[in-house]
Amino acid sequence: MGSPTQVISQEDGYSLEQAQVPDGSMMELRVPILSAPSVELAQAGLHEYGFDHRFSLVKMSQMGGGSPLWAYSLSEIEQNLKPVPLINFEMMQQGSFCYVDLPNLATWVEQTSGDQDLADAIREIAAQDRSFGKLAPFAKSLLQARLASYEQVLATQKADITSDWAGDRGEHTPLGAKAADSSSNSDD
Amino acid sequence: MSKNEVISPETVEETYQHDVSVKVRAVDEPSPEPEVGLKDGITRRRFLFTTGVVGAGALLVGQGVLAFALPNKVIAYPTSKGALLVDTKKCANCMSCMLACSSVHAGKASFSKSRIQIIFNPFSTYPDGARQAQCHQCHNPKCVAACPTGANHVDTKNGNVRTVDARKCIGCQKCIEACPFETSRVQWDHDLKASQKCDLCVTSKYWSEKGGPEGKHACEEVCPMHAIHYSEKLPDVDGVEGYETNLRKDDEWKALGFPMGDKGEFTSEQLGAMRAAAAAAAAAAAEAAE
């Protein structure tokens, strides 16, 4: 999935990004740049959680109303968090979109992975406009960047472990294996 | 002539360009025997092929009003002022046209008495499976030619539309059989026991609008997709389906997401726009990755 925004500049811990919003215009918004997470945070951030820690999204459509979509990982939320298409005639009659409550998302992040930096950044984005449709591309951009940094930290860690423990890999479970185990149903 | 053979459109257009001077069978003028084009073992196409287009044209000019007193008594007909064209790639298969047709002509709603038939297989995939059967007022109307009584005739008082005078129809159904298309554009009215066909709403008596070539046409008016269009340019004949017409070319239809290509495909311009949008997204992603 490509980035929903274009980066204009980066300074003072923020990335100034631009995206098309539902009225067709271009909007700029400051997206916080987060420092690299710890390995533990990265593992937690990529973890697929169980039922008790599901996050609820809503798919809205005109004929059908709201349908539940339950997401069990940050990655799944990011996939479903799509910029609201242009508000035009087809959206008005038969389109659908997925609604993510951003303050709820921040709370969910705190309660699951505990990535406080990410939770704060989501709240910071949410505070800049009351319209989900305008904020969606920037929130998605933030989540994409965070997921990429999780992956990067774990990849680096894995490389280090592999070089440290060469010849002994059969006995060790590399860090990050838990995150990759999507069949896990249980909560931590 | 087999049903799969067609007269090339160019030939037809050229041949009939002087049709105003052609002698025709008029509404109340019984056709003398034998005047039917296809009866004497020579087809219209073979005639054109053997005499040549230039010859035929010259003959027209040279013979004046008595033109086409040709070998084997082939008769030429004046071109209809227009015809109704259907874009099956735009059609929504709601059959409003069919019900409107029978309604304004017979005063009753019916599939069987409709002079336009929409033949649709609901388990087909677009653009296949949908056909229309509506007379497009052939240059060389085999149904008219096949009629032994002049019931199926060219109506010179109404823009040369090919039509049936039910009072003269003896029910031989030769006109139905003669129609060269996969589903005959001439129908059998089992109550009147006579043939009928699209007359461009000349006889649309159950309607407050005046029909005919210059008037309104019920099927065209009710079609919610604007997939039927009256055209003074008669269609290019192409295979057993008759013709392809594309009524999706305006910006409104493009904005509505219709495939704009003649065969119901997206045009290179449309696909190009989609590709450009995808490429722009990919470029933005690459930039973000850097």
Place this chain on the structure above:
Amino acid sequence: MADGYMGKILRVDLTKNEVSIIDTEKYKKWGGGNGIGTALFWDECEDVTVDGLDPRNVVTIMTSPLSGTIAPAASGRTEVQGNAPQAYPVNWFTRSNFGGRFSGMLKFAGWDGIVIKGKAKEPCWLDIRNDKVTIQSAKGIWGLDTFETQEEIWRRLRETSGYSTNGWYTLEKGRDTGNTTFDPAVLTIGPIGETLSPAACLIHEAANGSGQGGFGAVFGSKNLKAVSVIGTGEVDVANMTDLMDTRLWMQKSTMMGNYNTPQTQEMLLAAPGTAANSLFKMSSAPGNGAGPVFGVPQDVPSVPYGCLACVRCCRRRFSNSKTNGSTCVDFAFFGGGDAEAHGAAGQDTFDASEMMQRAGINDYVLLVYLPYLRALAKLGVLGPGKQIDTDLPIEEEWGESNLLRILIDKMEKQEDIGKYLHMSLVDFAKAIGRYEEDSASGLFNVQYWGYPQHYDARTEVEWGYGTLMGDRDINEHDFNDYIYWTPSLSIVSGLEPPYTAEEYANVVSKVIKPYDGDPLVVDYSDEGIYSEHMAKLVAWHRHYTRYYKQSMQFCDWCYSDIFNPYNEGHIGLTGEVEPRIINAITNKNESFLDGMELGRKIWNFDRAIWCLQGRTCEMEKFAPYTYTQPAAVGGEATVPYIMPTFEGGKWDFRMVSGRMLDDAKVEDWKQKYYKLEGWTTDGVPTRETLEELDLNFVADALEKEGRL
């Protein structure tokens, strides 16, 4: 006098293996569709309290005088009624409705409707060719899917038809027996219906489904695989010139009558986000319009698809699937998972939709099952060796069409978890031991009478109340588009809605006769939803839909037309368009209010049948989560429900999500509604009300059963 009726109704007694004719004349006073269907059910069903799958249950399949004519968006619907195996806790007498061309074809064959009684000894199908009706053996057809069944019946009919001439064929020997280019219109069940699952629906063509109620199972219980009809006759109407003129007049108030006007050009081509671009219901474009909605990949050509004589053609025909005509939940039940698995909904959603249609399953049931099963797996109670022991690969195959293939196979064979999925929704939840807990939390979001939550009773109360006072998810979008979808979508997107709440309320107040003159009927504030004003809105809605939509069969996706962007003052055509169309066909010279009154009569008739089936005030409760969990899907997500409210003397569009209904206030509202309708405090129509409606015989029956 031509009046749009064919004059006869077909009675099929499968137990006796015989068919007979009912004179339509006696039933004309009920209009058509639901009105006639209810009256027929009353007359033909020996015990209106029988279960849905009891052979004594009676199914009516009704057209209207408008069916088969050029009545705009009112020609192609067919109404099905009978007792519903899907309903909970009682198999309420219910209705369902499907589109396509079946209704027109039935009338061209000379019939206003069909009444099906009893149970055949062996699987059979009904073969109607004009006035020739035979009950045929279903040998070689029983077991086929819904598409195969139709194609096989077409083949058999062509084989045994008369003679053909150049693409036309006659139904019988003899050239004057009527000829056609059509295959018959077939209404059939799939394998799920054959095994009597309440999740089974009736399917006509690819995607015309009569879903709610479980009529697929009712057909199955009668050993009836399909009803096939082909007709070569015609429908005669009172004044065809008027009808044609009315149709063209009405089209001018739709987008398709305005597609090339500057106004629509602006809507289609001008900047998105402007009020002009935000179309309203009546004005909307055919099909899905541009863009990859419902998972149609953008580069896959598709075009609009309409039911008989429609002016809107809201459905769609595809180049990548045979599931032609599918829309909305036909895709939505699977598209979410597909998007999660593949980044965007696509071919798996189409394949799933086609599988669902072929099997003959109600998509709304699957819309509940799939996320619920996955949630149970996540909860750790469903899976191999778990409390709900199943090898259904709900997680491994999530979003893959293969998951649905496996699920349907289990349902058909009633093995593994399939033996529970095969039940009604509530029975399923009970069988796996989760009903109490999950209907309290809202995880199992079956909100009313065993039917899935559609629009939320906690926010859009006219939908919830209408359903609660009736028997099934009303699925009527008269107000929904303007009170919820357009304002919610606009505001969530940071735009001003294309009209104000006050403007909408004032238009509603002008149009909804006889309850006009009260804009507060659309006050969805926390107080407004329990008010007498809301009772009036619900009453108008029940009476309007019972007659105009369900009896005369004006399509829900086009009528009512209350708010219309093309008309002066945005005042829609409702009130004028319906009687103009009806009178052109029937010559009854009836007024809009005559129709509303007949709607009230039919509504009370239906209500009395529910009372005979055991309905009490006490039973009329939403699922527990409605009163304890804030308005949200599944009881937890924040849903942007933005609706018109009148508070502090001002109209506004306000977020009402988070709301839960107050049990006591709902009970209070019910009494206001009962009073408005002339019902007892237990919700039974009083003798006075019934006699005023000329329903004395119904009052007698209620009294005999001790309900009056």
